[in-house]
Amino acid sequence: MSDQLLIKDSRTNKEFSVPITNDTIKATDLRQIKVKDDDFGMMTYDPAFMNTASCVSRITYIDGDKGILRYRGYPIDQLAEKCSYLEVAYLLLHGELPTKVQLENWTYSITHHTLIHENIKKFMDGFNYDAHPMGMLVSTLAAMSTFYPDSKNIFSAESRQMQIYRLIGKVPTIAAFAFRHHLGQPYVYPDNDLSYPGNFLSMLFKMTEPKYKVNPVLERALDILFILHADHEQNCSANVMRSIGSSQADPFVSAAGAAAALYGPLHGGANEQVLRMLREIGSKDKVADFVKKIKSGEGGRLMGFGHRVYKNYDPRAKIIKTTAESVFEVTGKNPLLEIAIELERIALQDEYFVKRKLYPNVDFYSGIIYEALGFPSEVFTVLFAIPRMSGWLAQWQELLLDPDQKIARPRQVYLGSGERNFVPVEKRG
Numbered sequence: 001m002s003d004q005l006l007i008k009d010s011r012t013n014k015e016f017s018v019p020i021t022n023d024t025i026k027a028t029d030l031r032q033i034k035v036k037d038d039d040f041g042m043m044t045y046d047p048a049f050m051n052t053a054s055c056v057s058r059i060t061y062i063d064g065d066k067g068i069l070r071y072r073g074y075p076i077d078q079l080a081e082k083c084s085y086l087e088v089a090y091l092l093l094h095g096e097l098p099t100k101v102q103l104e105n106w107t108y109s110i111t112h113h114t115l116i117h118e119n120i121k122k123f124m125d126g127f128n129y130d131a132h133p134m135g136m137l138v139s140t141l142a143a144m145s146t147f148y149p150d151s152k153n154i155f156s157a158e159s160r161q162m163q164i165y166r167l168i169g170k171v172p173t174i175a176a177f178a179f180r181h182h183l184g185q186p187y188v189y190p191d192n193d194l195s196y197p198g199n200f201l202s203m204l205f206k207m208t209e210p211k212y213k214v215n216p217v218l219e220r221a222l223d224i225l226f227i228l229h230a231d232h233e234q235n236c237s238a239n240v241m242r243s244i245g246s247s248q249a250d251p252f253v254s255a256a257g258a259a260a261a262l263y264g265p266l267h268g269g270a271n272e273q274v275l276r277m278l279r280e281i282g283s284k285d286k287v288a289d290f291v292k293k294i295k296s297g298e299g300g301r302l303m304g305f306g307h308r309v310y311k312n313y314d315p316r317a318k319i320i321k322t323t324a325e326s327v328f329e330v331t332g333k334n335p336l337l338e339i340a341i342e343l344e345r346i347a348l349q350d351e352y353f354v355k356r357k358l359y360p361n362v363d364f365y366s367g368i369i370y371e372a373l374g375f376p377s378e379v380f381t382v383l384f385a386i387p388r389m390s391g392w393l394a395q396w397q398e399l400l401l402d403p404d405q406k407i408a409r410p411r412q413v414y415l416g417s418g419e420r421n422f423v424p425v426e427k428r429g
């Protein structure tokens, strides 16, 4: 007999047995627990999905207590050291690392889908000069759905593959155009001779020179940051991608929704907030007072600290800290680094943060590197969205191929009014 959870309902004194698989019970198995035959049956109440698995996944594994992150079984530090981002994107989407030929074909296909339709460029031109680049990204991703109506064919493997090339290929172009628009500079078209991060740097920073010269240290640093941000299992934006995807919407509008979720300051928007916070602190000697303010509840949250899953050092933050050193050798040190290191030192010794297991997360140091690379803080979350596209698409494809999945539709515990009769406006008190 399989493992069973035995439940006794004190309301009826009845006993129920529910099968356990992978340390999990099926929520629908609880529906048999009723007081009366016509009751709806027992549900679980879990706002914010604190203890609910919404899917079975084989993509990313996190052990938050031990600070472990693996993509398809490979530890994140090995991937960050040895792979390119495109290799990792292939791994996330296909389940295995590519062979040499597979990697060449994959890179070729993505590189040859980097151009965007001229009308998308015109669409982006319509934004105000001070439009937030994330607002531009979210809207442009949604607008792209209208350019690729074939993307609605979500159950065709061939069509899905095409949209995957398009989305991974075009997201850096949209991001770079949003950045140039922000600065009022002319858009730079993709250069297919360059690597994925190298081409992105060219589209961002090329001025009048005929060919952009990519700095290999910065190119590699960006590639590592892309690898670290590629996927993070059922986070807020991946959950949105799956939720929209479950209605069988196309991947462009699903990715627009996921990007909107990423925009929020508690998710990918945190890297922008970290820089604002470090600037507000101003100098190393003011850190202790700032931490006091946070603890008293006056100063909001310590941005870049804490995580729903990691209750130990975020392994991505460790790698980012090392990457920062290589970047600063080229760009010179970002003066905010000193404040960040002091903030980390004080917080990690403080009982408030220790007791709540609050450690630096991926966003704590990434913004400092982005700033050293020459990005204004409004662009930081866009830099997160570029690599996360491969994770969103891997999650979306897994959902579509999973026979257990249906349209996402949570239940609620209704505690509002019972039935009552309509009152005409003149009789309402």
Ligand code: CMC
Binding pocket: 235, 265, 266, 267, 268, 269, 270, 294, 300, 301, 302, 303, 304, 305, 306, 307, 308, 309, 356, 358, 361, 362, 363
């Ligand atoms: N600063 C101060 N206190 C905090 C922080 C923080 N950054 N994070 C959590 N806490 C406290 C919180 O007040 C609560 O204390 P108490 O038990 O006394 O009420 C306790 O720690 C637990 O917090 P929670 O809100 O229940 O935790 P959560 O798992 O719901 O939130 C989080 C996770 C990431 C939203 C939160 O830690 C946070 O707001 N951090 C700052 C924003 C941030 O850096 N976000 C980036 C996350 S990593 C990248 C990504 O997901 O995109």
